Amino acid sequence: MLRYLGPQRGRAVLLAVLLLASIGLQLFVPQILRYFIDAAQQGAALRSLLAAAGLFLVAALVTQLLSAAATYVGTDVGWAATNRMRADLVRHVLRLDMRFHKDRTPGELIERIDGDVTALSNFFSQFAVRVFGAALLLLGILVLLWLENAWVGAALTAFTLLVMVVMNRAREFAVPATRLEREASAQMFGFIEERLAGLDDLRASGAGNYAMYRFRTVLRDFFVKSRRAWVGRSQLWLLTMGLFAVGYVLTLGMAVWLFGTGAISLGTAYLFFQYMTMLEAPIDQITQQMQELQKAGASVIRVDELLREHSVLEEGPRELPGGPLGLDLEGVSFAYGDRPVLRAVNLRLAPGESLGLLGRTGSGKTTLTRLLLRLYDPQSGSVRLGGEDLRAVRLASLRSRVGVVTQDVQLFSASVRDNLTFFDASIPDARLCAVLEEVGLGYWLRSLPDGLDTPLSAGGGSLSAGQAQLLAFARVLLRDPGLVILDEPSSRLDPASEALLQRAIDRLLAGRTAIVIAHRLETVARVDRVAVMGDGTILEEGPRAALALDPHSRFARMLRSGRDLDEAQELELMEEKA
Structure with missing residues (x-):
């Protein structure tokens, strides 16, 4: 996140300002409602009630506008960051040697570069907005509850800590299943790409039914793994719903008891319940983002695996000379795996x-031509162009001086x-x-x-x-x-x-x-x-x-x-x- 969100620091500051203003208004709105309830109960003038109602409507409208602006800026920041990541991944994959590309279909790479990074774009764009904003709102609610009543503040703080502990324990639960889901998705896209590329041959050979049978097999595997991952991610939501049922009963019981003893007004009792309702929103947001974090965690693992792939072709610092290039192959041998293809090849070609x-x-x-382009290196022997061993030549120089049709x-x-x-x-x-x-x-x-x-x-x-x-x-x-x-x-x-x-x-x-x-x-x-x-x-x-x-x-x-x-x-x- 630091690497890809760092260049967005200006918009990140704007996002923080929008979030703080939105959260401040969200905390202020229940205070207006408490004043309205207590004033109405005490028979306040209609003008005061209308003024409070107008202030409530304005505050609610501005809160929505600020939230929408924060979401827009957050999404813009997230997509800008992940577009840079996509560019880095494409650049990295294009620099890998043919050994890597022979083992992976184009469909699989598309899913890796686009599908996994799209999951991260949702994480980048929503996580900062929702988790940071939810955390600030949560802190603000608890502070106000402590200021209103220490007992209520202590009880709901303990409740919030319990929810957070449960969420923290469960947040990694679905990462392995989500990773398998992403891998099954990549396999599915690879299968589709291969069959579409060979569509004419499939039709001509009458293999359409078999291809559809194999497709159903791949889809079934993707469905089973997706369902397992979804069930795993849903555990957080189910735990949170159960805990909040307890929280509502606790808050309502304390508010009724304090109001019955005359310790608080009706408006303050409503304020406690309203803040409890507001407390659910940030915790729910954090819960949802924990689910997104599990998706992002699986995607980060797969993106990291891709970035850890390195070409076995180490390039040197030398440049190829200008003009026609002489060719010299000495004892060149090469094999694809255990299958020998070239055996001690010697060949000389003068410039021109x-x-x-x-x-x-x-x-x-x-x-042999793939070795000249250095898509592979020979297992033994040397390949020279213009008098330079290709292992000592910059790949960019080689590719610019060799043309292929x-x-x-x-x-x-x-x-x-x-x-x-x-x-x-x-x-x-x-x-x-x-x-x-x-x-x-x-x-x-x-x-x-x-x-x-x-x-x-x-x-x-x-x-x-x-x-x-x-x-x-x-x-x-x-x-x-x-x-x-x-x-x-x-x-x-x-x-x-x-x-x-x-x-x-x-x-x-x-x-x-x-x-x-x-x-x-x-x-x-x-x-x-x-x-x-x-x-x-x-x-x-x-x-x-x-x-x-x-x-x-x-x-x-x-x-x-x-x-x-x-x-x-x-x-x-x-x-x-x-």
């Missing part, structure tokens, strides 16, 4: 050279400009238009009704596959990286779109080091070197022209077969076995 990386599905091509282009529900710049407003429009012309999208840009301000839909539904790939090329050109990685850039394109894309590839690779991952041999027709991967190792590597002319090379046999890479290597494997 382009490499066609071939291999069957599962041969380790994509994993995958076969699945990610687009946002935003304008063409924002999709190109990733929301960087510092890039001028003239530069964006020039880059789009450069990759062959100038005609497309001129056809848009609002130019760069034209909105695009998430997932690329408003673009063809070729246009989406060219847009991804434009993103890379804007960054002017020293190493470009193209991962199956033409795998989903028709021949006409592929021809346009090949011209864009030529422009993108000019003056840069490049790695082109491909299944189709036509994609690597323009590269300088070729490397064939299989079973996590480099089976063959050399100049493309030389390998193509060598009748005994794997690459030459692939070219002669006239098949795509998977078919060619399958045929080669069958021939070797024969």
